[in-house]
């Protein structure tokens with residue numbers, strides 16, 4: 001798990017155009033493309049740059065906005081496929097995401113498709129996505145993708161609005177045949193700035209719940225909550241128990257719906273962080289450590305993506321865990337490292353402590 005020479009994932013924000021206007025959208029996506037989007041030639045050249053990391057190439061994630069709003073999306077995917085680059089796509093669920101579109105992703109060789117589902121119930125999801133009917137369309141897209149044999153991942157942004165529905169949501173997507181669930185812990189960027197995020201106590205409860213949920217065979221990953229690895233390590237002690245009413249509610253509902261857990265946890269003890277295994281290219285080519293950490297590091301139009309990833313001082317500091325505050329003195333920092341995006345959004349310092357981690361405050365206050 002040494003990510004110093006190349007990332008495993010390169011996220012490319014193909015466009016900021018999207019016809020949804022979700023309440024937490026990182027990109028503050030708007031109806032029409034912004035000026036300065038990479039042209040097709042610039043995008044092809046950025047895809048060519050991915051090969052300079054050497055084989056095995058990092059996986060490219062075509063994200064947005066809504067990647068389907070880029071008219072040349074399929075040509076760009078074909079270009080990546082012809083170069084032998086593994087790619088995945090994260091489309092918005094709109095009228096553009098048809099059965100035929102999903103079938104085309106499959107023909108082009110997409111390794112995975114991810115769609116967002118933010119509530120177990122129609123009212124919750126459609127209120128967050130701010131478009132009636134999106135919930136039903138999302139369920140249909142998941143069924144279509146499963147029927148096509150696509151590897152489908154569901155993404156969920158956790159916030160106060162949907163916290164209590166997590167067990168029902170897990171139950172729903174398991175019944176639909178989803179194999180991977182990725183949970184985004186809100187960062188206050190873009191439209192997400194005005195959404196109420198979870199308190200550290202609630203984050204701890206959700207991580208403990210996810211640890212339990214990962215013992216039913218589904219692959220579970222978190223985004224901007226690397227402290228789940230600390231929770232995992234702490235839970236390896238059978239005596240360890242997080243004693244909180246929110247957690248007990250989530251856990252008992254999980255067991256009511258799913259029965260007792262039947263596998264070992266699928267959580268991994270080491271993962272990626274922004275700038276450590278991950279890099280992000282914005283719609284205009286600006287390179288950032290991650291999609292939720294809007295610090296410009298260069299631009300693929302003039303800078304080498306590989307050199308920027310390998311040699312930028314901030315990314316080297318993140319990989320070497322040169323953090324301050326609670327994260328700086330934490331015994332779990334190698335496996336965790338804290339969310340650099342949250343540290344930046346709260347403290348304007350990407351190397352400061354992660355405000356959502358209860359361990360950081362317990363240790364340092």
Ligand code: SF4
Pocket residue numbers: 226227230326327328330331332333336337338339353354357358359360
């Ligand atoms: S204090 Fe920081 S490094 Fe330690 S577990 Fe919490 S977020 Fe991770």
